[in-house]
Amino acid sequence: MTAVDEPDVLGPVEFAVVEFPGGVIGGDGFDALLRLADSGVIRVLDLEFVTRIADGSVVPVPVADVAVGPEVDLAAFDGASSGLVDATDLATLGDSIAVGSVAAVLVYEEQVLIPVIAAWHAAGGRLALVGHLEPAELDEALDVTEVRS
Numbered sequence: 001m002t003a004v005d006e007p008d009v010l011g012p013v014e015f016a017v018v019e020f021p022g023g024v025i026g027g028d029g030f031d032a033l034l035r036l037a038d039s040g041v042i043r044v045l046d047l048e049f050v051t052r053i054a055d056g057s058v059v060p061v062p063v064a065d066v067a068v069g070p071e072v073d074l075a076a077f078d079g080a081s082s083g084l085v086d087a088t089d090l091a092t093l094g095d096s097i098a099v100g101s102v103a104a105v106l107v108y109e110e111q112v113l114i115p116v117i118a119a120w121h122a123a124g125g126r127l128a129l130v131g132h133l134e135p136a137e138l139d140e141a142l143d144v145t146e147v148r149s
Contacts (some may be wrong), residue, residue: 004132007086008121009114009117009118009121010109010112010114010117011043011109011111011112011113011114011117012109012110012113012127012130013045013108013110014107014108014110014132014141015085015101015105015106016030016101016104016105016108017093017096017097017104017105017106018104018105018106019095019096019097019101019102020101020102020103020104021098021100021101022100022101023067023100023101023102023104023111023138024067024069024102025066025067025068025069025072025074025104026068026069026072027071027072028071028072028124029094030072030073030077031077032074033106034073034077034107040109040111040112041106041109041111041112042109042110042112043109044077044080044085044086044106044107044108045082045107046061046080046081046083046084046105046106047077047081047104047105047106047107047108048060048081048085048090048104048105049061049062049063049066049102049103049104049105050090050093050097050102050103050105051100051101051103052094052097052098052099052100052101052103053099053101054099056094056099057091057094058091058094058097058103059088059090059092059136060081060091061102063075063077063079063080063081064078065080066102067102072132084107084108085105085107089105089106095107106116113114116144117126128149
């Protein structure tokens with residue numbers, strides 16, 4: 001059994017919310033996401049499409065009902081909703097998207113680190129905490145680092 005196949009070893013789990021103002025999904029981001037999943041870099045744990053309606057609430061949108069541009073095919077993601085993102089999560093993310101927008105809420109496991117984590121487990125270690133930096137925080141920290149150099 002390889003480290004990637006070990007049932008008790010998980011990579012870091014992250015989430016991302018990508019807003020598409022105007023309610024139409026465009027670009028080739030979902031093709032890139034599919035390539036990452038197919039190559040084993042990530043595992044999609046949940047993918048929900050949502051919209052924010054006039055009263056401010058966020059409601060799920062079935063994949064078949066998501067408006068897409070001509071270059072986008074979401075068929076591969078039909079059934080990717082696992083329920084990890086629940087109504088409480090949706091209410092929490094409401095302020096991060098505009099009324100009328102559609103957003104993809106992605107929960108994914110970073111599988112690329114599984115062999116490292118498995119090796120640490122085998123040596124008696126355990127993954128005690130996984131953190132997350134917001135892109136703006138990272139940009140700010142890198143700017144500070146560049147000023148010091």
